[in-house]
Amino acid sequence: MPRILLASPGSLGDVLPFIALAKALRAAGHEVRLGSSRNNCHVVEANGI
Numbered sequence: 001m002p003r004i005l006l007a008s009p010g011s012l013g014d015v016l017p018f019i020a021l022a023k024a025l026r027a028a029g030h031e032v033r034l035g036s037s038r039n040n041c042h043v044v045e046a047n048g049i
Contacts, residue, residue: 004032006034008035016043
């Protein structure tokens with residue numbers, strides 16, 4: 001299984017497209033991690049990433 005790290009240190013508006021990308025990559029069978037600022041952790045975790 002490919003492992004992918006996405007990083008988006010920006011605001012929530014910058015992170016949301018990465019969440020969509022992470023979901024699509026997971027649906028394709030990849031292991032995905034998304035690094036972001038602490039301010040965005042709750043949104044990332046709420047989306048299961």
